[in-house]
Amino acid sequence: MRNPTEASRSLVTIKDIASELGVSNATVSRALGDSPLISLATKERIRAKATEMGYVPDAIARMMRGEASNLVGFILPDVQNHFYSAMARALAENVATIGLQLVLAISEGNAERELRHVRELRRARARGIIITPVADMRSETAELLSAGQTVQLVRSHPLVQAASVSADDGEATRLSTSHLLSLGHRRIAYLGGGSEILDSGVRRLSGYRSAMASVAGTTTIERLTAPHPENGYQAAQALMAGSERPTALVLGSSQLALGALHAIREMGLRIPQDISLLSYDDPDWLQLCGPGISTIALPIQSMAHYAVSLIDAHYRPAGLPTPCLTEHAGTGTHYAFPVSLVERGSCSGPIEHAVSPIRT
Structure with a gap:
């Protein structure tokens, strides 16, 4: 039989493993391929020896046989x-x-x-x-x-x-918006992705609309744009420069939140005194912005x-x-x-008559 150290110096084959263990090539091949014809104990013994000898499956040979790669x-x-x-x-x-x-x-x-x-x-x-x-x-x-x-x-x-896997997007924005409504906000803007994010964008917008429709006297403000920081910056600037600007902002993307926070800081607005804000996803930097940004944590x-x-x-x-x-x-x-709501310091009740002037 070959010495394992010697075998490791060159390409180890199924034949080498079989020789070391005194079993057939077919048994080794089936064990490494997880065949139901081989007992669990034998599979474990063969796999352990293969690892010890430095065996690497031949991906090219597998592909030539029509098998999937790893x-x-x-x-x-x-x-x-x-x-x-x-x-x-x-x-x-x-x-x-x-x-x-x-x-x-x-x-x-x-x-x-x-x-x-x-x-x-x-x-x-x-x-x-x-x-x-x-x-x-x-x-x-x-x-x-x-x-x-x-x-x-x-x-x-x-x-x-094909199947699809996601966070519960509709519940995410419904939860965000409902939290702000519970604090007394009625003029809440939603800034999220549009058609470029397909059904996830539809679900997030639907969650916002559902929450807003559940409370009387609300004003819906929607801005849909591709989820990039520069788009969040421009949309937030436009929203906050208007005479009827929102008292709270729901974000449907952390990338949009990044741009929106830049615009809010540049305009000299305070969070949450002038604008409450609730983001989406929970990158570490959200904890470092001002009082900490409340957000929706995703089930990654x-x-x-x-x-x-x-x-x-x-x-x-x-x-x-x-x-x-x-x-x-x-x-x-x-x-x-x-999903789950992570509460930090970026949300409070609306202060309608104590809004900071916008810096120009």
């Missing part, structure tokens, strides 16, 4: 957005527990770039693709995604036949757990989260997970 693709729109960077880390940790490798690809909201990423992941025979789709998706992209193991994250595209870990479970049936960890909402549609099932 790659899981995550196509996200913006790596600088706290939510997506935190989600990437959570997904990577979860897929690693079942021996898979997460591969990141950034679409920047560009349909052509998204298509290139999907093509390459399919060529690499990725085990699955987790994607936050762009609104103007190419038909080829939708076909490739629908034909393979795909999970849509945050939002779903109507052309893609729960969403990551569930998305991976949809990609690979072997992933069934203890305590797999249960969706708070399951909706069945023609394009696939939508699973939503509960």
